[in-house]
Amino acid sequence: MKYEGKAKRVYATAEPGEYIVEYKDDATAFNAQKRGSWVGKGATNNAITAHLYPQLEAAGVPTHFVRRLSDTEQLVKAVTIVPVEVIVRNVAAGSFSKRLGIEEGTPLTHPVVEYCYKSDALGDPLINTDTALSLGWATEPQLLRIRELALKIRGFLTPYFEQRGVRLIDFKLEFGTLPDGTVVLADEISPDTCRFWDAQTNEKMDKDRFRRDLGGIEDAYAEMLRRVTTEV
Numbered sequence: 001m002k003y004e005g006k007a008k009r010v011y012a013t014a015e016p017g018e019y020i021v022e023y024k025d026d027a028t029a030f031n032a033q034k035r036g037s038w039v040g041k042g043a044t045n046n047a048i049t050a051h052l053y054p055q056l057e058a059a060g061v062p063t064h065f066v067r068r069l070s071d072t073e074q075l076v077k078a079v080t081i082v083p084v085e086v087i088v089r090n091v092a093a094g095s096f097s098k099r100l101g102i103e104e105g106t107p108l109t110h111p112v113v114e115y116c117y118k119s120d121a122l123g124d125p126l127i128n129t130d131t132a133l134s135l136g137w138a139t140e141p142q143l144l145r146i147r148e149l150a151l152k153i154r155g156f157l158t159p160y161f162e163q164r165g166v167r168l169i170d171f172k173l174e175f176g177t178l179p180d181g182t183v184v185l186a187d188e189i190s191p192d193t194c195r196f197w198d199a200q201t202n203e204k205m206d207k208d209r210f211r212r213d214l215g216g217i218e219d220a221y222a223e224m225l226r227r228v229t230t231e232v
């Protein structure tokens with residue numbers, strides 16, 4: 001095992017350029033102060049990511065994804081993770097609403113791209129690209145590419161979910177670099193990392209059900225898997 005995070009484990013393989021990612025059933029929130037777990041969470045997030053990443057590749061977004069290996073495992077390209085979490089927002093919610101006093105659900109007239117330093121110890125503090133550049137976390141061309149890819153991903157995902165009766169409120173991305181410096185989308189795209197609201201009812205269908213003790217978390221994740229894999 002190379003690394004164990006809050007929701008995933010990463011294993012080396014016989015092939016130096018490939019890792020296996022195992023999705024766990026564990027969930028944490030508020031910088032791991034809140035912990036939980038439910039059966040099937042790892043499999044659901046693995047399946048959703050494995051469904052979306054090849055489609056993002058086809059839309060011109062290079063990713064680390066190689067193939068799904070089992071219910072809870074996928075093969076990925078070994079990357080060096082850029083320690084910058086990228087958040088893209090379509091609608092005000094969560095920390096954006098809190099920080100700026102903007103009511104949750106207020107549409108944003110322009111997509112908002114935010115950057116956070118990936119640090120559990122510091123609680124992923126908000127930064128800007130100058131900070132990432134000056135501390136050597138990414139180069140200027142990599143940061144430009146990350147923003148370009150983040151917006152391209154938004155351009156693919158927003159209508160994708162809309163066609164399936166889901167409003168994509170915001171989402172978090174992580175990027176990695178291959179040995180030649182190429183930037184690729186890493187990590188996952190799932191109800192753990194996105195806010196999804198039902199288009200008809202605005203009901204939350206994501207990890208906020210766990211964060212805010214709303215109940216019905218298993219059903220919400222299962223319904224998101226069903227919608228993501230629906231052909232339209």
Ligand code: 5GP
Nearest residue numbers: 087093094095096170171172192193194195
């Ligand atoms: P916020 O900054 O409003 O808390 O989160 C914005 C979006 O990014 C939400 O969709 C949230 O799920 C996702 N996000 C932000 N930070 C993290 C994180 O550390 N882990 C996960 N899983 N998602 C995050």
